[in-house]
Amino acid sequence: xxxxxxxxxxxxxxxxxxxxxxxxxxGGGIVNGDFGKNTNANGKRGYPETxxxxxxxxxxxxxxxxxxxxxxxLISCSNNAVKPPTKAxxxxxxxxxxFRKNVxxxxxxxxxxxxxxxxxxxxxxxxxxxxxxxVDLNMYKSYQDLYGALGKMFxxxxxxxxxxxxxxxxMNESKLKDLLNGSDFVPTYEDKDGDWMLVxxxxxxxxxGSCKRLRIxxxxxxxxxxxxxxEKCKNRS
Amino acid sequence: MAQSFPEDVLxxxxxxxxxxxxxxxxxLVCKSWYEIERLCRxxxxxxxxxxxxxxxxxxxxxxxxxxxxxxxxxFADFNLVPEGWGGYVYPWIVSLARAYPWLEEIxxxxxxxxxxxxxxxxxxxxxxxxxxxxxxxxxTTDGLASIAANCRNLRELDLGESEVEDLSGxxxxxxxxxxxxxxxxxxxCLGSEVSFCALERLVARCPNLKTLRLNxxxxxxxxxxxxxxxxxxxxxxxxAYSAEIxxxxxxxxxxxxxxCKQLKGLSxxxxxxxxxxxxxxxxxxxxxxxxxxxxxxxxxxxxxxVSQCSNLQRLWVLDYIEDTGLExxxxxxxxxxxxxxxxxxxxxxxxxxxxxxQGLVAVSEGCPKLQSVLYFCRQMSNAALVAxxxxxxxxxxxxxxxxxxxxxxxxxxxxxxxxFGAIVENCKELRRLSMSGLLTDRVFEYIGTHAKKLEMxxxxxxxxxxxGLHHVLSGCESLRKLEIRDCPFGDKALLANATKLETMRSxxxxxxxxxxGACKLLGQKMPRLxxxxxxxxxxxxxxxxxCPVEKLYVYRTIAGPRVDMPGFVWTMDEHVSSRLSRxxxxxxx
Numbered sequence: 001x002x003x004x005x006x007x008x009x010x011x012x013x014x015x016x017x018x019x020x021x022x023x024x025x026x027g028g029g030i031v032n033g034d035f036g037k038n039t040n041a042n043g044k045r046g047y048p049e050t051x052x053x054x055x056x057x058x059x060x061x062x063x064x065x066x067x068x069x070x071x072x073x074l075i076s077c078s079n080n081a082v083k084p085p086t087k088a089x090x091x092x093x094x095x096x097x098x099f100r101k102n103v104x105x106x107x108x109x110x111x112x113x114x115x116x117x118x119x120x121x122x123x124x125x126x127x128x129x130x131x132x133x134x135v136d137l138n139m140y141k142s143y144q145d146l147y148g149a150l151g152k153m154f155x156x157x158x159x160x161x162x163x164x165x166x167x168x169x170x171m172n173e174s175k176l177k178d179l180l181n182g183s184d185f186v187p188t189y190e191d192k193d194g195d196w197m198l199v200x201x202x203x204x205x206x207x208x209g210s211c212k213r214l215r216i217x218x219x220x221x222x223x224x225x226x227x228x229x230x231e232k233c234k235n236r237s
Numbered sequence: 238m239a240q241s242f243p244e245d246v247l248x249x250x251x252x253x254x255x256x257x258x259x260x261x262x263x264x265l266v267c268k269s270w271y272e273i274e275r276l277c278r279x280x281x282x283x284x285x286x287x288x289x290x291x292x293x294x295x296x297x298x299x300x301x302x303x304x305x306x307x308x309x310x311x312f313a314d315f316n317l318v319p320e321g322w323g324g325y326v327y328p329w330i331v332s333l334a335r336a337y338p339w340l341e342e343i344x345x346x347x348x349x350x351x352x353x354x355x356x357x358x359x360x361x362x363x364x365x366x367x368x369x370x371x372x373x374x375x376x377t378t379d380g381l382a383s384i385a386a387n388c389r390n391l392r393e394l395d396l397g398e399s400e401v402e403d404l405s406g407x408x409x410x411x412x413x414x415x416x417x418x419x420x421x422x423x424x425x426c427l428g429s430e431v432s433f434c435a436l437e438r439l440v441a442r443c444p445n446l447k448t449l450r451l452n453x454x455x456x457x458x459x460x461x462x463x464x465x466x467x468x469x470x471x472x473x474x475x476x477a478y479s480a481e482i483x484x485x486x487x488x489x490x491x492x493x494x495x496x497c498k499q500l501k502g503l504s505x506x507x508x509x510x511x512x513x514x515x516x517x518x519x520x521x522x523x524x525x526x527x528x529x530x531x532x533x534x535x536x537x538x539x540x541x542x543v544s545q546c547s548n549l550q551r552l553w554v555l556d557y558i559e560d561t562g563l564e565x566x567x568x569x570x571x572x573x574x575x576x577x578x579x580x581x582x583x584x585x586x587x588x589x590x591x592x593x594x595q596g597l598v599a600v601s602e603g604c605p606k607l608q609s610v611l612y613f614c615r616q617m618s619n620a621a622l623v624a625x626x627x628x629x630x631x632x633x634x635x636x637x638x639x640x641x642x643x644x645x646x647x648x649x650x651x652x653x654x655x656x657f658g659a660i661v662e663n664c665k666e667l668r669r670l671s672m673s674g675l676l677t678d679r680v681f682e683y684i685g686t687h688a689k690k691l692e693m694x695x696x697x698x699x700x701x702x703x704x705g706l707h708h709v710l711s712g713c714e715s716l717r718k719l720e721i722r723d724c725p726f727g728d729k730a731l732l733a734n735a736t737k738l739e740t741m742r743s744x745x746x747x748x749x750x751x752x753x754g755a756c757k758l759l760g761q762k763m764p765r766l767x768x769x770x771x772x773x774x775x776x777x778x779x780x781x782x783x784c785p786v787e788k789l790y791v792y793r794t795i796a797g798p799r800v801d802m803p804g805f806v807w808t809m810d811e812h813v814s815s816r817l818s819r820x821x822x823x824x825x826x
Contacts, residue, residue, distance in 0.1 A: 092315030092722070093697065094583045094613060094640050099372075099398040099426065103531055104581070107508060123320075130804040131773070132320045139584070153773070 098134075105138055109209070126154045126185065126216035137208045143200055150187065154216060186222040189214050198222065248277045257282050279303060284742050286324065286348065287767065290796040291332035302341045303367070304333060308348035310745050310790055311695075312720055314372065317747055317788070319773055321803040324348045327357075328801075334361035342367035346397075349373070355380030359387035366390055366418075371397035378429065382408035389413070393421040406431035406454070412439050421448035425474050425505065430454035433462075441466040447499075450474025453507040458486050461493035468496045475505035478532070482512055490516040504528035511538035521545035525572075528553040530579045536562055544569045550606075551575040556592040556613065563596030567603025575609035576600055583613065583640060594621035601628040609634040616647040617674055622656025626663040635660055636671035642698040642723070645675040652676055658683035661691070668715075671695035681705035685712020693718040703730040710734035720745040727785075728755035735763050743792040747771075751789050754782030759791070760809030767794050768809040769802070776807075 098121055124133045133153050140146045187199040191210045199207070199214070242250075251274055254260050264274040280303040283289060294301075308324025326348045333340055340362045350373045358365065365388045370376075378401060384394065385408055406429040419439070424431070433455070440446060446467050451460075455476030464470070480486050490513065494500075500520045509532040524546045529539070530553040540562035543552065549570040556578055558566070566573070578596070582589045594617045601607060601624065608631050617639050626632075646653055653674040661667060661684050668690055672680070676699035684691070685708035692715050700706070706726040709719065711734060719741065727750035738744055738759075753770065760768035771788035798808040807813065 090642070092312065092317045093642060094580065094638050095315045095697075096580065096583050096613075097314045097372075097398065098316060099400070100530075100579065101583075103507075107531070107533055110508065130321070134316065134320060136316075 098136075101136060101138075122189075122211055122213045124150065124153070124214040124216065127218050127221070129154055129216075135214070137211060142204050143207075146199075147187070150214075150216065154185075184219060185216045186219045187214060188217050188222055244273055247273050251277055255280075276300065280342075281305065283307070285792050285794075286326075286329065287796060287799050288742070288792060288794045291329050291336075293795065295332060295336040299336075300339070301337050302339060303344075304329075304340065304342065305344040305346075306348060307346040310720065310743060311347075311718070312722065312745055312747070313347055317722065319771065319803075319805065322771070322806065323799065323801050323803070325801060326350050327354045330354045330357050330361075334358075338363055341365060342369075344369040344371075345373055346371040347373065349375040350380070350399075351375050352377055352380035352383070356383040359383040364390055367393040369393065369395040369397065370399045371395075372399060373397070374400035377402040378404045378406070378408040378427070382411045385409065385411035385416075386413065389416065390418050391416065392418050394419070395421060395423040396426050397423070398426050401427055403427055403429045405429055409439070410435040414438075414442075417442045417444070419443040420445050421472075422446070423448065423450035423474065424452050425450040427452045428454065433459055437462055437466065443467075444469070446470065448472040448502075450504060451476040453477050456480065457490070457513065461489040464493035464497055469499055470497055471499050472502035472526070473497070473500060473504070474528075475503070475507075477508045478506045478513060479508040479510040480513065482510070487513065487516055491519065495519045498523075500524070502526035502528075506532035506534075509534045511535075514538060514542045517542075518545055522547055524549060526551040530555055530577065533557065533581070540565045546570065548572055553577040553579070555579050555581045556590045557581055558596070559591045560593055560596040560599070561591070563592075564599045564603075567599045571604060572606060573600070573604040574606050576604075576607065577611040578613060579611075580613040580638075580640065586641070588615045594618055597621070598624050598628075601625040606631070608632055611636040611638075613638045613640060615640050616644070617653060617656070618646045618648045619651065619653055619656035619659075620646075620648065622653065623659040626656075626659035630663045631666065632660070632664040633666055634669040635664065635667060636669065636695070637673055638671065639673040642673070643675045644673075652680070654680040654683065658687075661688040666690055669693045672699060673697060675699075677701050678705040678708070681708040685709055688713050690715050692716065694720070696721045696724055698723045700724045700726060703727055706730035707733060710737045716740075717742045719743075721747070721749060723748045725750055728752055731755055732759060732762075735759055735766075738766055738791055739763065739793050741793065743790065745788070745790050747788040749789075750785050752783050753777065753786055756786055756789060756809040757782075757813055760813060761811050764810070765793055765795065767792055767798055770807045770809060771805060772807070773805045775805070 102121055121134050121136050124135055135146070135149060135153075137146070140149065188196050189199050189207070189211045190213045191197050192212065196215070201207075202210070247270065251260070251263060254263060257280075260274055260278055264271045275297050276299065278298050279301060281294060281298060281301050282305045283294070284307050286306045286308050306326065306329060308326070309318050309322060312318060313322070324347060326345055327350075330343075333343075334357055338361070341364055343358060344367070348370075350370060355376055358368065360383075368384060368388075368391075376399075381394075381396075381401075384391065406427070409424075409431040412435070416439070420443075422439075429452075431452070431454070436455070440449065440463050447470060449463070449467060449470055450472070451463075451474055453476055455463075457476065457478055457480040460475060464473075494517050497520055501523060503517070503520075503524055503526070506529055511534045514534070521542070522545070525548055527543065527546055527549055529543070532539075532555065534542070535557045536559055539554070539557055543549070543554070543558070543562065544565050547569055549566075550572050551574060552566065552570070554562075554577070558578065563578075566576075576597075578592065592614055594614060597610070597612050597614070598621050607629055610632070611634075614637075617637065645651060646656070653672075654677055657670075657672055657676065657680050661670070665687075667688060670684075670688065670691060670693070672695070676696075678701045681700060681704070684694070688694075691713050694709065694713070694716065696719075703726055705724070706721070707730040709716070710730060716737075721744075724746075726746065731746075731751055732755055756768050756770050759766070769790045769792075770786045771790065772786055774787070777784040798810055802808065
C-alpha cells in the first residue's frame with residue numbers, strides 16, 4: 001500500500017486531479033467535450049438528460065442554460081439532426097478494427113512512461129440489462145465523458161453526485177453511503193489486481209490504465225465495495 | 238446427351254470444378270447432374286450462417302469434407318453490432334459432427350466459438366486437419382488445448398485476429414509428441430507466453446511446417462532457434478521484434494535468416510526496434526508479402542527496409558511510411574498488387590505524419606499491377622482520385638477512408654463525387670468500393686450507372702436523399718453486400734427495391750432514416766428475407782410506425798427467421814405485429 005502512495009506522489013498530474021471537492025454533478029458538456037474548463041460561479045453545471053423507456057428517470061436538471069444538451073430521443077421521433085458528436089463519440093469511426101486499436105493502444109502505452117500495457121477495450125455489464133457492451137476507454141477524456149456514453153448505452157444509468165472532474169468523494173463515509181443508497185446504479189470496475197472498485201477513485205488516466213472491466217451495479221449492492229474503496233483511498237493520500 | 242456419360246465419368250469431370258459458382262451452375266443443368274454433383278461436393282461455403290440451416294445443407298450434400306461459415310455482418314469489426322447479437326457456431330458443430338464424421342476442415346469468420354465447440358470439434362472427426370478462426374470470439378486457451386491434444390493429424394491452426402480469453406500459454410504443450418503434421422500455425426493474437434521449449438520441439442518435429450506466426454511473447458533472441466529448426470518456412474510472423482542492441486543477437490538473427498531460402502512472407506514486428514531490421518536483408522529480395530501494419534518504425538528505417546523488397550506484391554504498412562516512402566515504393570516495387578496503409582493515430586484530428594493523397598497517386602502511377610487498395614488519410618482531392626482512376630483502370634478493390642467524416646476536396650472544397658465517379662467509370666472491373674469524404678447523391682448516380690461489376694459497397698456519412706440509395710440498388714447489377722451508416726436514406730428507396738434485396742447476400746443500414754413501419758412492410762412483403770431490426774433502446778412507445786430504427790440488417794435466407802436473437806433484435810415478418818404487442822404488454826406499459 002505504501003508503494004501506491006509513493007507512485008501517486010510521483011505522478012505530477014496537477015493537484016486539481018486529486019483534489020476532492022464538493023460540487024453538484026456536471027456533464028452538460030457531453031457533446032462539446034469541454035469539461036474541465038467549464039464552471040460558473042458556484043461550480044454547478046447542467047446535467048445530461050438520459051431518457052429511460054421504463055422508468056422515466058430523465059430531467060435531473062440542476063441548472064438550466066448553457067451546455068444543457070438534449071440527447072437525441074428515439075421516442076419523440078424528432079427528425080431534427082442532433083448536433084454532431086465529437087470524434088470521440090462516433091462509434092466505429094474511423095473504421096479501425098478493435099484488434100488493431102487494442103494493439104496500437106498497448107504499443108503506445110508501452111512506449112510512454114507510466115501507464116502499463118492494458119487493453120483499451122473493456123466489457124461493460126449492467127445488472128438487469130440483457131446485453132453486454134464494450135467501450136474503448138481511450139475514446140474518453142474524463143469520467144464525465146464515460147458516464148455520458150454509458151448513459152446512452154444503458155437507459156437506466158445516470159450518474160450520481162460527483163465533482164467536476166467526475167471523481168467521487170470517498171473520504172466521507174456517510175456521504176458515500178448516502179450516494180450508494182440514493183443511486184439506482186453505480187459504476188464499478190475490476191482493476192489490475194482483480195479487485196472490484198468504485199469508479200471515480202483515481203485520476204482518469206490512472207483509471208484507464210488499471211481498469212479491466214466495468215460493471216454497473218445496483219447502488220445498494222455496491223455498499224459492500226465502499227469500505228474497500230475508502231481503504232484504498234486512505235492509503236493513497 | 239447427359240445420359241450418355243456414366244456417373245463416374247461425370248463425377249470425375251466435376252472433380253475439377255473447385256469454384257462454388259461452377260458447381261452451382263453444373264447442378265442446374267438437369268436432375269441427374271444435380272444428383273451427381275451433390276453427392277461429390279466436398280467443400281461448402283456459407284457466406285451468412287443464417288441464410289441456410291445445417292439440416293438443409295446436410296440433406297443436399299451428404300459427404301462434405303470442408304465447411305466455411307461467416308457469421309456477423311462486416312460492421313461488427315467496428316463495434317457497430319452489439320454483443321450478444323448472434324453468430325453462434327455451436328449448433329452447426331453439433332449437426333456437422335453427427336452428419337460428417339470425415340469432416341477435415343472448418344473455417345469460421347466473425348462467429349462466436351465456445352470452448353465447448355472446440356472440444357466437440359476435437360473429438361468428433363476422425364481425420365480432422367484444418368481449423369481457421371478469423372475475427373472470432375468466445376473461446377479460451379482451454380478450447381485450444383482440446384484441439385492440440387485430440388487432433389492427431391492437425392495440419393492448420395490459424396487463430397486470425399480472434400479475441401481469445403488467454404488463461405495461460407500451457408495449451409501448446411498439449412500437442413502430443415507424435416504430432417508431426419503441422420503445416421500452418423498462427424497464434425499471433427494470443428497474449429500469454431507459451432512454453433518456448435514446447436514450441437521449439439513442435440517446430441522441430443513438423444518437417445512440413447510452412448507458415449509460422451508467433452505471438453508477441455516470443456522474444457527476438459529466441460527467434461533464431463526456431464528458424465534454424467524450420468529453414469523451409471515460407472511465411473513467418475515474428476514475435477516481439479525488439480531486444481537490447483547486442484551484436485550477438487543481431488548476428489544470430491542474420492545467420493538464421495540467411496538459412497531461410499524459401500521465405501516469401503513476413504509479418505509481426507511487434508514493438509519493432511529498427512536497428513534489427515537489417516538482419517532480414519538477406520531474405521528481402523524474395524519477399525512477396527510484407528505486413529508491417531503493427532510495426533511502429535518510421536522513416537528512414539521503414540522505407541529503407543521496404544525498398545529492399547523489390548519483388549513485393551502485397552504491402553500492409555502504417556502511415557509512418559508517409560508520402561516520401563510511398564514514392565520510393567513506387568520506384569522500387571514494380572510488382573505491387575496490393576497496398577494497405579493504416580492510420581497510426583486515427584483518433585487525432587491533427588495529422589501526425591506527412592501522408593496525403595500524393596502518396597497514393599505516386600503508387601498508382603509507378604505500380605502498373607496495383608489492383609487492391611486500402612488507404613487511410615486526412616485529405617483527398619477530386620484531381621487525385623481522377624488521376625488514380627486514369628492510372629489504374631485495372632483496380633479491383635478500392636477502399637478509401639478520409640478520417641474526418643464529410644471532408645470535402647481540400648483544394649476546391651467541393652464534394653468528392655467527381656473523383657469517385659472517375660473511379661467507377663474507369664475501373665470497369667471494380668468489385669469492392671468503400672467511400673468517405675463529402676459525397677452527394679450525384680456520386681450514387683455515377684455508381685449506379687457505371688459500377689456494373691461491383692459486389693460490395695460501403696458508405697458512411699454520405700448522400701442527400703433516398704435517390705442516392707435508389708441509384709445503387711437499381712443500377713448495381715452485381716451487388717451482393719451493401720453496408721451503410723449515418724446516411725439520410727429511408728423508406729422509399731428501400732421499399733421500391735425490395736426484390737433487389739433477394740438477389741444480394743445482405744444489406745446493413747445503421748443510423749439512417751428507415752422507419753419501423755417500412756421494416757415491417759418489407760418483412761411482410763418479402764418472406765424470403767429476414768428483416769432484422771436492432772434497437773438497443775427497446776421498442777418505441779408512441780407512434781412506432783414512423784420512428785427510425787437504430788440498425789437494420791436484411792439478408793436473404795431459406796431458413797426462416799432465426800431463433801437465437803437477443804432481446805434487442807426483432808425479425809419483421811407477417812407475425813411481427815402480434816409479437817411486438819405481446820412484448821409491450823409484458824413490459825406492463
